[in-house]
Each structure stands twice: as structure tokens, then as C-alpha cells.
Amino acid sequence: MRSVYIEELGQHVGSEVLIQGWLYNKRSSGKVRFVLVRDGTGLVQGVVTPTADPAAFALADSLPQEASLRMGGTVRAEPRAPGGFEVTVTHLEPVHIPTAPFPIGLKEHGPGFLMDHRHLWIRSRRQTPILRLRDAVLWAIRSFFHERRFVATEAPVLVGTAVEGTTTLFPLDYFGTPAYLSQSGQLYLEATCAALGKVYWIGPVFRAEKSKTRRHLTEFWMAEAEQAFLDHEGNLALQEDLVRYVVESVVAERPRDLDELERDSSLLRREVAEPFARVTYHEAVALVQAAGVAMEVGDDFGAPAEDALSQHFGRPVFVERFPAAIKPFYMKRDPGRPDLALCADLIAPEGYGEIIGGSQRVDREEELLAQLREAGLPEEPYRWYLDLRRWGAVPHSGFGLGVERTVQWIAGIPHIREAIPFPRTLDRLYP
Template structure:
């Protein structure tokens, strides 16, 4: 009977065959311990010399790292294992014997590992990070479907930019100029006017020459847009969504979090509602903490965000940023029109902004004024203006960066470990 490492728990006491790769091994004169992996997990196979034929034991002792195998044996309980079971191996069929596998069980430099990313993905910790990423995606679809959102797929090639073209990748679209999308927001706003509540999940691109641990050139965004939702309504959806994702990972990725040595007590505290602090109060707090370099009207850098997040030790909304440092489409704050109805959600533990959101301008005249002030090509935004001509309503939305969220929840330091094949400044391979 063929099965997988993940499902082997359902076959205690039974003989099964698993297709696997040899992750690592150790052996003595009379016993060999094979660390097997099959994509669903990692499991130990025990080969006892006295219980197998000579050929099988010789294979177990000599087989090389990352060789592919069919391993047959009996699944037995083992309380010392993280899984709670292992295999008592009876026979081994070598599918392909690997030689000189580059990533050996020793320390390798980051550049070496990035050059071999296609193989580094096989390692136990990278496997755990990708499984957590997968659970975040699964929980995302679950949340939005359960709360009545319709999935809409905005285009990747666009003729206009939600936030200006300075950080966009330019390309030719036959005889026209086009850009790789930095957000699906404007198209989602159109969809929200048709379907009420919509979300998207897809790749976005920023031609930003940054090398920080928080930045990628290509990353994935989950975006939501909601008709008849004001700013406060949107904040509630965001905190409910993040809470759902975190709790789903805690429930379904216990082994992966343990593999990464993640302190789950910090994640267990993540429950809506989240604390909120206005931009004005954040400036005052930072000055009290000795950040004399920040002035009202400036955007926050990583040290500023980290200081604010550490104060709360939870995801925290920073609300109502100055109008001049935010995109053209954000609704003015009626209590102070030098600011807008927006919020950034800052993750704790130094991971920075994971969500940006706002109420959108719904007045045609004001939006036309903003497009002119930002010196945007009005013709490219005609469809966007139509949304204010034909049945405009209050509406709000947000976008969550998947890779930063994966980094925070899994506890890894750099976002390059949270994408299967990250695109970084000066890195387009593999």
C-alpha cells in the first residue's frame, strides 16, 4: 500500500510504501537511521541489520543525500518523534542516486543558498516556512468566502498606476506604454461597485531599489474592497482577517512553528480588536522616546514603526497620516483635512507594515482635483472617474503583503525566505 509521510499516522502497525528522498542519515554497525522527506513531511526510517537482507542494509548505509527512493516498512509509534511515529524499514528501492548534492549538513552563506534556492527549498526550515505560507493562503480564501466576498482577478499589465509611476516596471504593450501592476486596487474598486465586497490575490511589482529585510521586487498581495464601508468598518474587517489567519496557523501548523523555534505565545495574543494610535500621537510618542529625527509630515521608517509596535506588543493601526505623503485616492479626514482616513497595520517584533488601507474618495470633483495635483494622466483614469459619475458610494479597502505576513508569523528574519523564488535587487536567478 502506498501512502505519504503525513498520512502514515493512519497506518500504525501496517506495512506501507512511501516515495521519498533521503534528507540525511546516520548509522552504526548494526542500525541505520534514515531521515526521509516526501513533500508532506519528514520522518525517520529505521533499518536494523538483523531484520533485513544484506543488500538492503548495504543500500541504507551507502545511499547518498537527496537520492530518491521507494521505502517499504511497518509504521510504528515513537513518542520521541515530533510526528509520533516512524518506519521500521524492510526494503529500499533506489529510484535515482544523487551525487555531490551541493547543500550539505553544514553552514552555507546566504548568497550560496540563494543561488541554490531550487534545492534550498528542500530543507526542513524552508519547508516549514512554505507550509505556513500555504496555510495563510488557505485561511485567506476561507475568511473571504465565509464573509461574503467575491474573488476578482485584476490585470497584471496596466496602463495606469494607483500610486504614481516612479517605482513601476515599464514595458511596451505593442505600440502603447504599460506597467506591471503595483496593486489591483483601482480595478477592485470597479468590481466592488458591481459585487459589493471583493478580494484579489496576485503578484505585484515595485521597482524600488531597496535591500532591506522587508522588501522584495515581486511580492503577492491580498486586497479587499468594500462598497458602503467607511474607514472604521474596514479596520474591523482587517483585524478580523489577520486574527483568523494567525489563529489558523497556530491550529494547523503546530509542527512547522516548532521546527522554526517560533515563540507561539506572542501569536496567541493576536486577537481582535487591535490597538490604534493616530499619526499625530505616534509622532509625539516617538519624540518622547528620543526620536528627534522625525517631524510631522514625514513618513515613518523601520525604526519608528518598530518602536511603536514594541510599545503595544500587538499588531497596531497607525491612523490618519498626512495627506501629502499618501496616494491621491484617499478620503480626507473630516476632523483634520491635512490628514486622510487611512491606516497602516504594523506587525509586532520589528516586521513593519503588513497592511495599508483607507477610505477612498467618492466625490468626483475632489478626485479630479487630486489627479491634477498629482500630475497624473487624466485619460488613463477615465474608467476610475466613471465610478464616481455613476452611482458613487462610500467605499474602503486594504492590501496585505503576503511575504511580510509570512515572515512575521513564522518568525524568520528576512522576507527572501518567505517566497519560493524571491526576486530581489540584483537577483533574478533561479
């Protein structure tokens, strides 16, 4: 028998195959046993009868949930079965039989219990499609940048300088020197962009925010990009192209996973079909206030404000030109309104919040020095960053896309903790 993956069964109808996986569930109907097997690519139902293989029939009665096994038989189309195919079993061989009942039964469990058993919960019928969608999102991001001739690079996780202030940093001792877990790779991407022109990286970042919302993690993954000779308008166009590319790629590549999650892929297509909406910060505040959400000019957008904008537009919306006073020191000011920064946040539809933050960067030494001082930050730790403005400075822009929030939106899941294999939150460091 040829060993195949469950997602390939459509290519082997009428043929004998070998499936290697784990027992997800089983049931009986008279003299027929049905075993539901998963292998990481999907689920398939095996039909076991005493006439086909008496030993397999007896074994099907005794195998517990999550026993690993090899199952051989003939593939046939069956629209009523999970995945649309089933296997008429002629061979069933255990690889490992658990010695205790699997802790996560096929019933409802509380989120605390499931998070304590996250290492086992990721095997479930709901979690595996989410993690496959995450993989598709990451591949789509890389494919987009590769097609645009961006160079993949890296940024350090251990850093000595803050990107967005010191209040949300995780400090650590680096052989006697104060250091931090990085909030963003942006400053280092600006350096590599001056060497390579167009660069990106995908990696973990850390924010020590004491937030317990469904949109926050303390460790998450960012896809960040920087491009030389790119202004604010070009930056927004690049972000819009990326998000549309990612959504369309995932919808085309993983329709079965979206169906498994009961996610409306036609809605996702419609949300990115038209040009994204665009409003200024001040226009957005007025819209939020009109929706009855408390917010004042000078406030950043919280979840209720983002939800109001999301509901108003029904598609992704850029909120641009924030007050410079509430944004990081590295953002270039609007020449016509020096109190505003040339920046934007991209808010996803359906209440999934901000998925991208980006800006045109300060490209002149004197401007950067002035804005460092205005932010009350010391010059010495940023000496290398200032060097980028002393030799060959050019207009440049970049952004960071939150991978988990993007997965959360595309998968249509209510809480960000399901969008990453092992989430780290304010009260979660296990497993």
C-alpha cells in the same frame, strides 16, 4: 503496502506502509542504519537492519543525500524520532541516484550561496515548514473572505496607469504603447466592487523600489479587498478580523511546522487576542520621537520607526489619519481635517513592520479630479477610474495585505526572502 504521506503516519501505527520521498540524511549505529526521509509533508526516520532486509541494509550504506526512493515497513510511535514516529524498514528501493554530491550539505552556508541555489535550498528542513505556513496563510485568507461572502476576482498585472506614483513602476513596451507592471490591483477592484459589492484578489504586484532591507521584495503577493458601502471605521474592523482569523487558523492548522521553526505559537495567540492598538499618525510620530528615533511630522514610517511602535504596543497597531500630502491621490480626506486622509497602516508586532495599508476611497468625481490635479497626475489615463464616480458612486473602502510580510511574522523568520519560494530583490533575478 499502502502508500501514505509522512504527516499521516499517526493513523497507521502498527501497519505496513510505503513512503515515497527523498533521502535527507543518514547515520549508522553498530549494525543499524538510520535513514531520514522527507516527502514534502514531513520527515520520518527509517530503521534498517540486516535481518529485516539484507538488500535494504546494503543500499542504506550507499545512498547519497537527495536520492529519491521508496521505503516500506511498519510504523511505530517513537517520541525521540523526528515527527514522533519511525518506520522499521523491510523494503528500500531507489528511484533515482544522483551522480554528483548534493551542493547544499548539512552544514552552514552563506546567504549568497543559498540564494544562488534557492531551487535546491527550498528542500531543506527549515524552508519546507515556511512554505507550508505560506500555504496555510493563503488558504486562511481565502476562507475568511469566502465566509464573509466576498467574491474572488482578478486584476490585471499589465496596466497603463499608476496606483501610487510612477517612480516605483517597472515600465515595459506593450506593442508600442507604454505600460507597467502593476503596483496594486486596487483601482480594478474598485470597479469590480461596484459590480459585485464585496470583492478580493490574491496576486503578484511589483515595486521598483531600490530597497535592500529585510522587509522588501520587488515582486510580492498581495491580498486586496474592496467593499461598497464601507467606511473607514468598518474597514479597520474588517482588517482586524482578517488578521486575527489568519493567525488563529494557521496556529491551529500547522502546529508542527511552527514547532519545527521554534516559533512560539502561544505568543502569536496572545498578540491577536485583544483588540488591536490604534493611534493617529501625529500620536505615532510623538511615540517614535520619545523612543529616540529621528522622525518629523510629514515623514513616512521607516523600519526604525515601525520597530519603535511595535515594541511600544506589543500587539498589532493601526496608525491612522496620515497627512494627505504623503498619501496617494485616491484616499478620501477626513471631513473634519481635510489635511488628513481616512487611511491606516497596520504594523505587526515583534518588529515585522507594516503588513496592511488601507483607506476609504474618494467617492465623488469632483473630489477625485481635484486630488488628481493636486498630485500632478493627468486625467486621461484615469478616465475609466473617474467613470466609477459618475455612475452609482457610493462610499467604499479597501486594503492590501502583504502576504510575505504576514508569513514572515507568523513564521518568525528574520528575512522576507524566505517567505516566498523564489524571491526577487534589487540584486536577485536568479534562479
